[in-house]
Amino acid sequence: MKRGEAVFQKTVVLVGAGNSHLVFVRRWRMRPVPGVAVIWINTQDTIPYSAMTPACLNGEAAREEITIDLVRLARSAGIRLVVGAAERIDPVERLVHVPDRPPLRFDVLSLNVGSVSRPLVDPVQWEGSIPLRPLGRLLDRCEAWIARLEKQPRPFHCVVVGGGASGCELSAALARRCEHLPRFRLTVVEAHERLLPRFPSWASARFTQRLSEAGVTVLTQCRVVGGSPGRLVLDDGQELECDAAIWATPGVAPPLLRNSGLPVDAEGFLRVHSTLQVEQFPHLFAAGDCITLLDHPELPHNGVYAVRQGPVLYDNILSYLQKRPLRSFRPQRRCLYLLNLSNGQAVGSYGRWTFSGRWVRRWKERIDRRWLMSFEPPASMAASAVPETEESPLMRCGGCGAKVPGHVLHKVLSRLEVPRDPRILLGLSEGEDAAVLQVVPDGPVHVQTVDYFRAFTDDPYLLGQGAAIHALSDLYAMNAVPLAALAIATLPFARGPIQEQMLHELLAGAQSIFTAEEVVLAGGHTTEGPELALGFALTGLAQPSALFRKNALQVGHNLVLTKPLGTGALWAAWMRSACPARHWRELVQHTLQSNRAAARIAAGLNLRACTDITGFGLAGHLLEMLDASRLSARLFIHRVPLLEGFEMAVRQGIVSTLHADNAKWECRIHGSAPLPSWLFDPQTCGGLLLAVPPDQTDDLLAQLRAAGYLHAAVIGQTIPLQGTAPHIELLAST
Structure with missing residues (x-):
C-alpha cells in the first residue's frame, strides 16, 4: 500500500438488525465499496428469525436452527459489529451514542430498529409478563416456565394478548408444545370480532x-x-387470572426515535420519503417497522415490506455517498403470508x-430455511482454514498471534552484546516478563515493559481495552504495581475525522482499563501505517524481595492456571x-479479564x-520457567x-498463524501423540501460571474463584x- 492512499473515506452506521439491514449486509458482502467502512450496532449478537420462532417454540426446530x-x-x-443499544442519535453532529463507549461518528446512518412491545403489566414487576419483542427473550422466558412445569406439574394459565398473525402462530405453537401438560390452559384475547382481522375470513x-381443536379458549x-x-x-370489567401473559399486540415506535429529536408522526414512527431518507435529514435513512412512508402512510408495519426495502436501502445509501440519483421504494400490491398452524x-x-395444507407448511419451511442459509458465511471463507503453506499463506493473526516466533527471538537476543549495568537488576539475559531497574538504592525497584501488536479485532475500543490488559499482565506476572503508561498507536491511512474517531476509541478503551487499574496514561506516540496496531510502554513499582520470578520453581509444587486457553485459535x-x-x-469476556486480582492473591500467599x-503458548512459557529453574x-x-x-x-483446521512456530518445542514434550493443540496456542490476554505448595493449593483456588477466575x-x-534438559511430561489422568 502506498503512503497517503486513503483506506477509509466515509463511514456508514447501521442501527438495528431488522430484515432491511440483513439484506443490506448480505449485499455488502457480495459487493463492498472501497473506502467505505460500515459499523453495525445491535443490542444482541444473535437474533432468532421471526418467521421460524413458532417452529422453535412448538419443538419442530432447535434454537440454533x-x-x-x-x-x-x-x-x-x-x-464491524458493535453489540449495544443506541441511546441517542445526534443527526446534526452525526454521532450515535452507545453506552460504555465513545459516540460513533457517521457520514450516513440507517435505522432498522423495528417496533417495540407495550405490555400493560411491567415485566420487571412480574416475570410472567412477556413482551413479544425481543423474540430471543420471549423464547427464553417461555422455555423457562415450560421446563419448570415439566419438572413440577401444576395448574398453569397462559394468556396471549392479541390475535393477529403473531398471536395466532404463538398460540398454536404453545398449544402443541404444552399438549402433554394436562393442567395447562391457554387463552387468546383479541379486540376485533375475529382472529386475524387483517387477513381473509377463511384464514381466520x-x-x-x-x-x-387444541382446547384453546x-x-x-x-x-x-x-x-x-x-x-x-x-x-368489560372481567378479570382473568393467569400465570403468564404474552403481549402479541401491535408494536409501538421505539423511544430512540423521539428521544433523538427526529421527525416522527403522531404515533412516534419516523417520517420517511420514498427514497427511504428521513424527512429533513437526507443523510439519515430508515426502513422496516420503525417508519411511516409519507407516500404510503396506510402501509402496515411488518417485515414483508422490510425485506423488499433492503435492496433499495443498499442502492440508495451507495448512491448518496457517490452523489448519484436515488430510486424510490414502491411497496408491492400483494404480499404472501405463510402462517404455521403447528400441526404439520x-x-x-x-x-x-387463501390456502392451507401440509404442502403449504413444506413450502414455508423451504422459504424460511433458504432465507436463513443466505446469511451463512460463504464456503470459500471456511476454505481459508487450511494449514499454512508457502504457496497459500493464511491471513496473519493479530494480538499475540502476531509475535515474532520464540526461536527467532532467542537467536537474536543471544547474538546481542548488551553491556552490564548495576542498575539493571533483571534485563535481557534473565528472560523475565519485564525489566527491573534499581533507580533509588535500597528503595522500590522500577519494573518496565513494552507490548505492541497488530489489531486482533475490528473494534478499536475493544482493541484498546485488550491491549491495555495484555500489557499490564507483564507487570502483574512479576508482582509489580503499575504506575504509568505510554501509548504507541498506528492508525490506517484515512481522512482526518475517521482517524480522529479511531484514535479516540482506541485510547478511550485503554483509559477505561487504566482507570479501573489505577494507572495513569501519561503520553504516547502515533503514526500512520497499513493497518491498525496498538501497544503500551508501562512502568510499575515493586519491592525486590517480593518479585515473582520464572526461576523460582520448586520440586513438588502444583501448577495452577488462572484462565482458560484458546484465544489464538478462536x-x-x-x-x-x-x-x-x-x-x-x-472470548471477549475472557479477553477483558485482568490478571490484577490473581497477582494480588498470589502475593498474599x-x-x-x-x-x-501469552504469545509462546503454555508450552513455550512453561519451558521458560523450567529452563530458568x-x-x-x-x-x-x-x-x-x-x-x-x-x-x-481446531477440528476445522483453524489455528493461529504462530501455532506452527510454537510447536517447534514439541521435541521437549513427552507422553502423548498427537500433542494437544492447546500446548502451542498463543494467548492474547492470557492468564497467570503459578507454582503453589500442595498445602496452599486449595486456598489459592478458592480465592481465585471467589475473585472471578472461575x-x-x-x-x-x-x-x-x-x-x-528440562521437559514437559503429559499424563492423560492424575
Whole structure:
C-alpha cells in the first residue's frame, strides 16, 4: 500500500438488525465499496428469525436452527459489529451514542430498529409478563416456565394478548408444545370480532378451528385495559387470572426515535420519503417497522415490506455517498403470508387467495430455511482454514498471534552484546516478563515493559481495552504495581475525522482499563501505517524481595492456571467468520479479564514462581520457567481449562498463524501423540501460571474463584530434572 492512499473515506452506521439491514449486509458482502467502512450496532449478537420462532417454540426446530449469527455474518461481510443499544442519535453532529463507549461518528446512518412491545403489566414487576419483542427473550422466558412445569406439574394459565398473525402462530405453537401438560390452559384475547382481522375470513376460520381443536379458549371483541401481577383486566370489567401473559399486540415506535429529536408522526414512527431518507435529514435513512412512508402512510408495519426495502436501502445509501440519483421504494400490491398452524400444516394468504395444507407448511419451511442459509458465511471463507503453506499463506493473526516466533527471538537476543549495568537488576539475559531497574538504592525497584501488536479485532475500543490488559499482565506476572503508561498507536491511512474517531476509541478503551487499574496514561506516540496496531510502554513499582520470578520453581509444587486457553485459535476463527456468537461472547469476556486480582492473591500467599501465558503458548512459557529453574514438569491433559469453541475450531483446521512456530518445542514434550493443540496456542490476554505448595493449593483456588477466575485449575506439578534438559511430561489422568 502506498503512503497517503486513503483506506477509509466515509463511514456508514447501521442501527438495528431488522430484515432491511440483513439484506443490506448480505449485499455488502457480495459487493463492498472501497473506502467505505460500515459499523453495525445491535443490542444482541444473535437474533432468532421471526418467521421460524413458532417452529422453535412448538419443538419442530432447535434454537440454533432459527438463529442468525450476527458475529459471523458481520465478519464475513467485512462489517464491524458493535453489540449495544443506541441511546441517542445526534443527526446534526452525526454521532450515535452507545453506552460504555465513545459516540460513533457517521457520514450516513440507517435505522432498522423495528417496533417495540407495550405490555400493560411491567415485566420487571412480574416475570410472567412477556413482551413479544425481543423474540430471543420471549423464547427464553417461555422455555423457562415450560421446563419448570415439566419438572413440577401444576395448574398453569397462559394468556396471549392479541390475535393477529403473531398471536395466532404463538398460540398454536404453545398449544402443541404444552399438549402433554394436562393442567395447562391457554387463552387468546383479541379486540376485533375475529382472529386475524387483517387477513381473509377463511384464514381466520382455519386458525380458529385449529385453536378450538387444541382446547384453546378464544375471546374476541375483548380488550385488555390493565392488570397487575397474575391478573389481567378486560374492557368489560372481567378479570382473568393467569400465570403468564404474552403481549402479541401491535408494536409501538421505539423511544430512540423521539428521544433523538427526529421527525416522527403522531404515533412516534419516523417520517420517511420514498427514497427511504428521513424527512429533513437526507443523510439519515430508515426502513422496516420503525417508519411511516409519507407516500404510503396506510402501509402496515411488518417485515414483508422490510425485506423488499433492503435492496433499495443498499442502492440508495451507495448512491448518496457517490452523489448519484436515488430510486424510490414502491411497496408491492400483494404480499404472501405463510402462517404455521403447528400441526404439520400452514395457512397461506396472497391478496384474496387463501390456502392451507401440509404442502403449504413444506413450502414455508423451504422459504424460511433458504432465507436463513443466505446469511451463512460463504464456503470459500471456511476454505481459508487450511494449514499454512508457502504457496497459500493464511491471513496473519493479530494480538499475540502476531509475535515474532520464540526461536527467532532467542537467536537474536543471544547474538546481542548488551553491556552490564548495576542498575539493571533483571534485563535481557534473565528472560523475565519485564525489566527491573534499581533507580533509588535500597528503595522500590522500577519494573518496565513494552507490548505492541497488530489489531486482533475490528473494534478499536475493544482493541484498546485488550491491549491495555495484555500489557499490564507483564507487570502483574512479576508482582509489580503499575504506575504509568505510554501509548504507541498506528492508525490506517484515512481522512482526518475517521482517524480522529479511531484514535479516540482506541485510547478511550485503554483509559477505561487504566482507570479501573489505577494507572495513569501519561503520553504516547502515533503514526500512520497499513493497518491498525496498538501497544503500551508501562512502568510499575515493586519491592525486590517480593518479585515473582520464572526461576523460582520448586520440586513438588502444583501448577495452577488462572484462565482458560484458546484465544489464538478462536480469534483466528473469528477472522475467518467461523467463530459462533456464543463462543465470541466468552472470548471477549475472557479477553477483558485482568490478571490484577490473581497477582494480588498470589502475593498474599507469598508465592514467588509466576509467568503469564501469552504469545509462546503454555508450552513455550512453561519451558521458560523450567529452563530458568532447572526442573521438569508434569501436565494433566484433562485438567487444562479451555475456552468453549477452541476444540471445534481446531477440528476445522483453524489455528493461529504462530501455532506452527510454537510447536517447534514439541521435541521437549513427552507422553502423548498427537500433542494437544492447546500446548502451542498463543494467548492474547492470557492468564497467570503459578507454582503453589500442595498445602496452599486449595486456598489459592478458592480465592481465585471467589475473585472471578472461575476456570482456575491445577494443571500439573513440578518434578525433578531428568537428563540434561528440562521437559514437559503429559499424563492423560492424575
